[in-house]
Amino acid sequence: MSIAGSPLARKLGAFVALTEKELAVLEGFHQCRQTFDPGVDLVRQGQLGQSAFILADGWVCSYKLLPGGTRQIVDFQVPGDFLGLRSVLFRTSDHNAETMTTVEVSEVSSNDLIDAFATTPRLAMAVLWAASRDEAMVVEHLVDIGRRNALERTAHFLLELGARLKLVGLGTKEGYACPLSQSMLADALGLTGVHINRVLRQLREKGLLTFRTGQVIFDDFERLVKLADFDTAYLDQDGPLLRQ
Amino acid sequence: MSIAGSPLARKLGAFVALTEKELAVLEGFHQCRQTFDPGVDLVRQGQLGQSAFILADGWVCSYKLLPGGTRQIVDFQVPGDFLGLRSVLFRTSDHNAETMTTVEVSEVSSNDLIDAFATTPRLAMAVLWAASRDEAMVVEHLVDIGRRNALERTAHFLLELGARLKLVGLGTKEGYACPLSQSMLADALGLTGVHINRVLRQLREKGLLTFRTGQVIFDDFERLVKLADFDTAYLDQDGPLLRQ
DNA sequence: CTGACGAATTGATCTGAGTCAGTTTTCGGA
DNA sequence: TCCGAAAACTGACTCAGATCAATTCGTCAG
Numbered sequence: 001m002s003i004a005g006s007p008l009a010r011k012l013g014a015f016v017a018l019t020e021k022e023l024a025v026l027e028g029f030h031q032c033r034q035t036f037d038p039g040v041d042l043v044r045q046g047q048l049g050q051s052a053f054i055l056a057d058g059w060v061c062s063y064k065l066l067p068g069g070t071r072q073i074v075d076f077q078v079p080g081d082f083l084g085l086r087s088v089l090f091r092t093s094d095h096n097a098e099t100m101t102t103v104e105v106s107e108v109s110s111n112d113l114i115d116a117f118a119t120t121p122r123l124a125m126a127v128l129w130a131a132s133r134d135e136a137m138v139v140e141h142l143v144d145i146g147r148r149n150a151l152e153r154t155a156h157f158l159l160e161l162g163a164r165l166k167l168v169g170l171g172t173k174e175g176y177a178c179p180l181s182q183s184m185l186a187d188a189l190g191l192t193g194v195h196i197n198r199v200l201r202q203l204r205e206k207g208l209l210t211f212r213t214g215q216v217i218f219d220d221f222e223r224l225v226k227l228a229d230f231d232t233a234y235l236d237q238d239g240p241l242l243r244q
Numbered sequence: 245m246s247i248a249g250s251p252l253a254r255k256l257g258a259f260v261a262l263t264e265k266e267l268a269v270l271e272g273f274h275q276c277r278q279t280f281d282p283g284v285d286l287v288r289q290g291q292l293g294q295s296a297f298i299l300a301d302g303w304v305c306s307y308k309l310l311p312g313g314t315r316q317i318v319d320f321q322v323p324g325d326f327l328g329l330r331s332v333l334f335r336t337s338d339h340n341a342e343t344m345t346t347v348e349v350s351e352v353s354s355n356d357l358i359d360a361f362a363t364t365p366r367l368a369m370a371v372l373w374a375a376s377r378d379e380a381m382v383v384e385h386l387v388d389i390g391r392r393n394a395l396e397r398t399a400h401f402l403l404e405l406g407a408r409l410k411l412v413g414l415g416t417k418e419g420y421a422c423p424l425s426q427s428m429l430a431d432a433l434g435l436t437g438v439h440i441n442r443v444l445r446q447l448r449e450k451g452l453l454t455f456r457t458g459q460v461i462f463d464d465f466e467r468l469v470k471l472a473d474f475d476t477a478y479l480d481q482d483g484p485l486l487r488q
Numbered sequence: 489c490t491g492a493c494g495a496a497t498t499g500a501t502c503t504g505a506g507t508c509a510g511t512t513t514t515c516g517g518a
Numbered sequence: 519t520c521c522g523a524a525a526a527c528t529g530a531c532t533c534a535g536a537t538c539a540a541t542t543c544g545t546c547a548g
Contacts, residue, residue, distance in 0.1 A: 015333075064387050067473050072390040074383050086376060089259075089485070094380055118486055121365030128372030132330060135379045136338055139318050142382060143308050146316040146389045146434030150505070182526065190390030195505055197527060213514080213525085229311050241333070242362055394535070426496065439535055441497060457495090457544090 006030075007080030007168050008054055016126040017240045025120050029054060029113075030106045036099045043084045043097035050093055051107045052084040058103030059179050063187065064095050073188035075138060076100075076161065076180075080168045085131055088113055101179050122242070137164065145190045148228075150199045153189055156228035158209060158216055163232065175210075175217035185211075250274075251324030251412050252298055260370040261484045269364050273298060273357075274350045280343045287328045287341035294337055295351045296328040302347030303423050307431065308339050317432035319382060320344075320405065320424075324412045329375055332357050345423050366486070381408070389434045392472075394443045397433055400472035402453060402460055407476065419454075419461040429455075 043050055060077040077083045087093030088110045117124035144153045165171030183193040203209040208224045210217040218224055253270055287294055304321040321327045331337030332354045361368035388397045409415030427437040447453040452468045454461040
């Protein structure tokens with residue numbers, strides 16, 4: 001696959017039409033391809049001078065640890081996503097990132113990234129632009145946790161994850177492959193594992209959604225969207241705002 | 245005050261050392277100064293082709309409405325903050341923004357902003373970079389709501405707001421002026437107005453913090469930080485990553 | 489000074505989600 | 519094919535925070 005056709009290039013191209021030169025710099029990011037096992041920390045809270053990563057395959061989750069031993073999962077990264085960007089921009093990381101599956105990434109050193117941003121600022125813009133879209137997802141997540149009950153919250157979150165995977169060709173209206181365990185889902189939604197289990201049973205018994213090891217199946221997409229008050233439009237974007 | 249000394253220029257300068265030309269473009273943003281009364285919507289959910297605003301004075305809050313009539317406040321904007329950026333980047337807004345006080349803003353039209361981004365990409369970078377820092381705050385907010393109980397959550401949130409205001413010279417370790425009503429605080433923290441009232445009483449009775457109309461007073465900063473598990477370091481940043 | 493309206497405050501009661509303490513299922517490795 | 523560990527599942531009980539229903543306070547217009 002040419003770099004121009006990679007998930008990342010496709011994503012960035014949605015914001016800024018990239019020139020040959022910019023694509024070449026992007027290509028340079030992919031020098032250092034690596035594979036990691038599940039359960040490895042790629043980014044650690046408080047650590048200095050870390051690299052960023054571009055996720056080519058597999059899933060990663062970003063989370064914060066709390067003193068009580070609990071954690072809050074803030075976001076999941078799927079293929080095509082950048083990760084550890086903030087830990088480069090601010091020189092120190094404010095969160096952890098852990099591989100959930102076997103993962104393939106391109107590691108981009110802090111210096112390379114900053115150099116690239118300095119020489120091809122339009123590319124920098126595209127990357128930060130994409131980060132800004134990811135923020136929209138974190139905001140939706142915030143609303144889930146703040147103002148939706150466990151049932152709506154779970155439904156909404158799994159729909160959103162599906163919408164996001166559809167963008168990179170990894171999901172459909174029928175469902176998607178999902179390596180989350182129930183307790184990870186709990187940590188993402190601010191619930192306990194026990195309660196998530198009961199909520200998933202309810203969703204199953206109501207014929208709305210089946211969450212099984214490695215697979216999310218939308219049994220009744222329409223009713224699910226209605227229950228969760230899910231807005232299907234907010235991820236759309238019709239063309240780059242900045243032309244070459 | 246020269247443009248180079250404005251809160252926004254100061255903030256952006258922390259990321260990217262701005263050139264004369266870039267400062268001039270920033271200056272251009274301030275052509276269209278306006279004043280709004282409290283309770284006015286600056287940005288409306290779902291509206292197309294909106295302007296962005298630079299907040300010069302007063303407070304604004306960004307929130308999402310839910311079908312049940314409840315709302316979740318996602319963030320507050322204080323002087324020096326950009327707002328409505330995402331509604332320009334994505335052509336349509338995913339949230340509302342309402343003035344909380346009398347407010348002074350500079351309106352920057354969608355087209356002017358995109359043109360400026362195209363001609364001075366380093367400035368664009370600085371703006372998006374600042375947006376990325378704001379996201380760190382939304383993440384902290386997410387953790388508050390997901391994994392802290394009402395007391396810790398309220399304490400943590402008010403400490404964070406204080407830290408942020410200190411950056412723009414509007415707060416100290418003693419406290420800060422704060423135009424939030426109890427029910428706004430409730431909408432931000434995912435609680436009810438009734439419960440926030442009880443929590444604020446507890447904080448007052450424990451001699452930790454006093455929240456009164458228009459004023460937050462830290463009665464015992466140290467103990468408050470400890471209760472809330474507040475990290476005082478995460479807002480620090482020592483110099484621009486990109487030089488002129 | 490007075491009425492009125494919104495914000496703050498309080499008490500009583502209810503309930504969604506947490507906690508505790510298991511049992512059962514799944515699945516990879518010997 | 520059997521074993522052990524982790525994940526999924528379940529029931530009984532508790533509690534933090536919601537809900538409901540007043541009352542009080544503050545402030546601004548008349």
